[in-house]
Amino acid sequence: MKLTEARQQFISSWGAFGTHWGINRTMAQIHALLLVSPDPLTQDDIMEELNISRGNTNMNIRELINWGLVDRVLITGERKEFFSAEKDIWKVVKQIVKERKKRELEPMLHLLDRLEAVEGDKKDKQVKTFVDTISSIKKLGRQADKTLDTMIKAEESWFVGALMKVFK
Amino acid sequence: MKLTEARQQFISSWGAFGTHWGINRTMAQIHALLLVSPDPLTQDDIMEELNISRGNTNMNIRELINWGLVDRVLITGERKEFFSAEKDIWKVVKQIVKERKKRELEPMLHLLDRLEAVEGDKKDKQVKTFVDTISSIKKLGRQADKTLDTMIKAEESWFVGALMKVFK
DNA sequence: ATATATTTTCAATAATTTTTGAAATTTCGG
DNA sequence: CCGAAATTTCAAAAATTATTGAAAATATAT
Numbered sequence: 001m002k003l004t005e006a007r008q009q010f011i012s013s014w015g016a017f018g019t020h021w022g023i024n025r026t027m028a029q030i031h032a033l034l035l036v037s038p039d040p041l042t043q044d045d046i047m048e049e050l051n052i053s054r055g056n057t058n059m060n061i062r063e064l065i066n067w068g069l070v071d072r073v074l075i076t077g078e079r080k081e082f083f084s085a086e087k088d089i090w091k092v093v094k095q096i097v098k099e100r101k102k103r104e105l106e107p108m109l110h111l112l113d114r115l116e117a118v119e120g121d122k123k124d125k126q127v128k129t130f131v132d133t134i135s136s137i138k139k140l141g142r143q144a145d146k147t148l149d150t151m152i153k154a155e156e157s158w159f160v161g162a163l164m165k166v167f168k
Numbered sequence: 169m170k171l172t173e174a175r176q177q178f179i180s181s182w183g184a185f186g187t188h189w190g191i192n193r194t195m196a197q198i199h200a201l202l203l204v205s206p207d208p209l210t211q212d213d214i215m216e217e218l219n220i221s222r223g224n225t226n227m228n229i230r231e232l233i234n235w236g237l238v239d240r241v242l243i244t245g246e247r248k249e250f251f252s253a254e255k256d257i258w259k260v261v262k263q264i265v266k267e268r269k270k271r272e273l274e275p276m277l278h279l280l281d282r283l284e285a286v287e288g289d290k291k292d293k294q295v296k297t298f299v300d301t302i303s304s305i306k307k308l309g310r311q312a313d314k315t316l317d318t319m320i321k322a323e324e325s326w327f328v329g330a331l332m333k334v335f336k
Numbered sequence: 337a338t339a340t341a342t343t344t345t346c347a348a349t350a351a352t353t354t355t356t357g358a359a360a361t362t363t364c365g366g
Numbered sequence: 367c368c369g370a371a372a373t374t375t376c377a378a379a380a381a382t383t384a385t386t387g388a389a390a391a392t393a394t395a396t
Contacts (some may be wrong), residue, residue: 022188038297129206
């Protein structure tokens with residue numbers, strides 16, 4: 001397979017992959033493109049390569065910057081802004097985990113705290129099932145939260161090293 | 169907070185939560201409803217409670233069954249089918265991980281295998297960056313795959329037990 | 337076997353999300 | 367400060383995804 005074709009396949013699959021994880025196609029594609037680009041790119045480079053409009057490109061680059069996955073890069077002598085993606089995939093994963101934890105897991109845990117305090121007789125089957133469900137989700141959620149904190153602080157070896165030894 | 173309100177909030181938040189993870193709102197809501205229902209429900213119960221059409225209800229129940237999160241339950245003396253959700257949240261999480269691994273992670277790893285074999289001179293900066301990116305994603309992906317296998321086999325204590333001791 | 341209840345399908349419609357592109361704003365060299 | 371280049375915004379349009387509802391298929395009781 002030729003490089004051009006391989007790059008295209010990667011970008012397009014990364015985009016499709018993203019849509020299964022609540023990330024929009026274009027954002028994932030821009031990320032993929034920057035991942036396989038040795039040097040920083042401008043907005044125009046990205047527009048041209050992915051065939052998308054200026055507005056779309058701009059919005060999604062900004063979103064990637066918000067997620068901490070892409071950086072603005074200043075190149076001396078150039079007026080335009082350049083963008084580059086973090087290439088260390090373990091850092092990328094940690095950054096995504098960190099953001100999703102903050103944006104989704106933590107708010108969900110706060111909601112569950114409030115819901116667990118529902119009024120009503122625990123002998124009522126409806127109430128009991130509700131409270132039990134909420135508590136068990138909360139319990140697992142808190143465990144996940146702690147585990148992810150550990151992961152965020154860990155080295156890449158977390159995945160392959162100590163953990164495996166514990167179980168096998 | 170009253171039970172009715174708390175249930176509604178849970179169902180609606182679970183639905184919103186789902187949309188951030190590539191799961192459609194209704195499917196997540198049906199799942200939430202079944203999680204907090206002490207007894208199995210019929211399609212009609214679900215339609216009424218969530219105010220959704222018969223077709224929509226049917227499709228999403230079937231999808232939940234495909235994911236292994238909901239079971240058909242036969243109740244003697246009843247003509248209609250009843251549905252109930254697995255209440256053990258750890259089992260639910262493991263089931264979701266198992267399915268997503270199969271549906272998404274594994275196909276992605278196969279794609280990366282093919283892409284890594286791109287033609288071209290490794291001294292070319294473009295080729296080098298591409299191959300390096302693909303290999304490092306693949307490496308991490310394989311580690312994740314193994315770790316998730318371990319998790320799928322593990323008891324709930326996996327999260328809170330041995331793992332924590334390794335790092336703290 | 338027939339009638340009736342129940343489930344499933346799927347084309348049409350609705351809702352939501354994404355994308356465009358042109359106008360407004362900002363940046364920066366001279 | 368001026369003017370051109372670059373960036374950002376956002377209402378309208380397009381694309382995608384979800385939902386409806388009625389018809390078809392299936393299952394069950396009598």
